[in-house]
Amino acid sequence: MGREEIVARVLSDARKEADGIVEAARKRAEEIVRAAGLASEQEIAEAEREVGERARLLTDGRAATARLDSRKILLAEKRRVIDGIYLRALATLVCLGRHESLLLAEKLLIANAEEGDEIVFSENFPYAEDVSALPIVQEKKLTVSGERPELSGGFLLRGKSSDKDVTYAAILEADREEHQAEIARAVFGNA
Numbered sequence: 235m236g237r238e239e240i241v242a243r244v245l246s247d248a249r250k251e252a253d254g255i256v257e258a259a260r261k262r263a264e265e266i267v268r269a270a271g272l273a274s275e276q277e278i279a280e281a282e283r284e285v286g287e288r289a290r291l292l293t294d295g296r297a298a299t300a301r302l303d304s305r306k307i308l309l310a311e312k313r314r315v316i317d318g319i320y321l322r323a324l325a326t327l328v329c330l331g332r333h334e335s336l337l338l339a340e341k342l343l344i345a346n347a348e349e350g351d352e353i354v355f356s357e358n359f360p361y362a363e364d365v366s367a368l369p370i371v372q373e374k375k376l377t378v379s380g381e382r383p384e385l386s387g388g389f390l391l392r393g394k395s396s397d398k399d400v401t402y403a404a405i406l407e408a409d410r411e412e413h414q415a416e417i418a419r420a421v422f423g424n425a
Contacts (some may be wrong), residue, residue, distance in 0.1 A: 261324075267362075270419075278311060278422065310424055316414060319421070320406050326385040327402040332361055339365045342388070342400045343376070352377045352392040356385035356401065 284307065330338065339361070347353075353376055355362040366372070366378050379392070386403030 268407055277315060315421065316410075316417060319417065323406055324334070324386060324402055325404065330359065332364065333363045333404060335359075336364055336368065339389070340370055342369065343370045343374070344392075344404075345419070346398050346400050347376055347391055348372050348393050349374050350394060351370050351398075352379050354379040354381055354383065354390040354392060356387050356389060357382040358385075358387060359389060362389075 286304070327338075343353075343365075347370070351374065353365070353371070355365070355378070359365075359382075361384075362378065370376075371378075383390075385401045387418040388405070390398060391398040
């Protein structure tokens with residue numbers, strides 16, 4: 235078996251394992267969303283009670299305004315619950331173990347790094363040395379910055395033409411933009 239075949243096999247096995255971890259993380263995120271939905275039902279019920287109470291106190295002449303106000307309050311509560319879901323997801327990512335962190339970092343580097351980019355690790359990222367030793371770092375001739383800014387976990391990629399924010403907060407924000415409606419339906423139904 236030639237060197238390229240061994241490297242290809244190792245990379246293939248690593249991608250399969252990374253995909254498995256990503257799928258497990260996705261399933262865990264779904265569990266978190268379900269758990270958050272249960273935890274948030276009481277908060278939603280309280281918010282709906284407050285909305286109903288405020289609406290009853292308004293005069294008939296202000297009924298349209300009351301309906302609008304109640305929708306805004308409920309929407310704000312829903313946003314607060316979804317914010318909480320993503321804050322818990324961020325905390326989970328920041329606390330990932332070594333193996334999961336390395337697999338996630340490798341996947342992010344494969345997907346986002348360009349040859350010659352500089353990796354700027356977050357001050358709270360404990361596995362910077364391990365990530366620096368990943369084969370993808372040498373393959374793409376990546377360098378590691380000595381700077382360790384206060385980021386929301388993960389790292390930034392500084393490139394010749396552009397920088398890429400692949401911090402955990404940026405990843406979750408992109409996920410939120412793409413999946414917020416689905417999460418809201420899963421947590422709140424049609425309410």
